[in-house]
Amino acid sequence: MSVTRLMLELKQLQEYESFGVSAYPKNGDLMKWEAQIVGPENSPFDLGVFKLSVKFTNDYPKKPPTVTFITRMFHPNIYYSGVICLDILNKSWSPHYNIATILLCLQGLLGDPNPKSPANYNAANLFQWNYPAYVTEVRKHIQINAERVEEESADEKPRGLILKSLFNVV
Helix, strand or coil: CCCHHHHHHHHHHHHHHCCCCCEEEEECCCEEEEEEECCCCCCCCCCEEEEEECCCCCCCCCCCEEEEEECCCCEEECCCCCEEEEEEEECCCCCCHHHHHHHHHHHHHCCCCCCCCCCCHHHHHHHHHCCCHHHHHHHHHHHHHHHHHHCCCCCCCCCCCCCCCCCCCC
């Protein structure tokens, strides 16, 4: 059942690309995907595109996939390791969710974190008590990631992170 469901979801994902989310099997393996989400507008994350790893089991959709950020993140609900603190990926999972739902929820989480359930206490504290410093730290991480991607693939256009002009963003 999981293979049939994943094939259908892969086809349906094309409809969501205009929302800034995409995913595809990595190296043709239907159980391991690479995903990307565009940071939501009017948020500190609107500067880039962020890569994720999605691993499905044979129990999908009865059990959620394992989703982690590949791109290093500074966010109240994302551990330094890339593990995400989000209920729909754990105890609130429902087989009605799909990869598009997950990616759209993650995109929303970037713009609207929950500092009361922190995975990264430093990010949560800055978000709550010194928002300008939080924004500065998020953008610093985005810049570092962009430089890392450029170094790793000097010949090709980076797929992991695309920056808008930092000078045009407040």
